Amino acid sequence: MRCVRRAVLALCLLIPVFAQAEEATHDDLARLELNATETADNRCRMTFLIENKTSRNIDSLKLDFAVFNPEGVIQRRMITEMGPVRGKRTNVRTFSTDGDCGQIGAILVNDVTACTPGEPSACMDGLALSSRVKTIRLYK
Numbered sequence: 001m002r003c004v005r006r007a008v009l010a011l012c013l014l015i016p017v018f019a020q021a022e023e024a025t026h027d028d029l030a031r032l033e034l035n036a037t038e039t040a041d042n043r044c045r046m047t048f049l050i051e052n053k054t055s056r057n058i059d060s061l062k063l064d065f066a067v068f069n070p071e072g073v074i075q076r077r078m079i080t081e082m083g084p085v086r087g088k089r090t091n092v093r094t095f096s097t098d099g100d101c102g103q104i105g106a107i108l109v110n111d112v113t114a115c116t117p118g119e120p121s122a123c124m125d126g127l128a129l130s131s132r133v134k135t136i137r138l139y140k
Contacts, residue, residue: 028053029054029118030053030123030126030128031049031050031053032049032051032130033049033132034132034133035049035132037101043098043099044097045096046107047092048095050082050090050092051090052085052086052090054087055088057085057087058085059083059116061083061114061123062080062113062115063080064109064110064113065078065107065108066110067107068104068107068108069105070103071105076097078095079113080093083116101136102135104136105136105137106138107138109129
């Protein structure tokens with residue numbers, strides 16, 4: 001019986017240590033994915049998924065995008081609002097820009113201009129990016 005108590009006590013003491021280690025390895029606060037693009041009426045509609053990986057709400061997350069053509073030349077810059085996103089939720093956001101989607105080769109997340117609550121630099125550091133559109137790279 002004494003061994004069981006010691007084992008339970010040891011386990012109870014180690015659980016917070018494992019929880020902190022797991023928390024420390026998950027640096028991503030949010031994940032942004034370029035999910036799809038569609039050209040219609042000489043406009044490119046880009047659909048993004050934004051996943052809030054924390055339990056806290058993101059009231060505002062404004063991203064400064066630089067859109068490049070396939071040759072690497074900047075075509076335009078745009079500020080997009082990805083929020084609000086409730087904690088532990090994924091939302092869909094759609095934005096349109098002039099031109100054909102085939103003329104976009106990459107999208108740079110140039111900066112985070114607003115992040116509420118939080119600091120823009122911390123939000124930028126905690127933002128993981130991916131693209132399901134094979135012809136468009138999404139990066140920071």
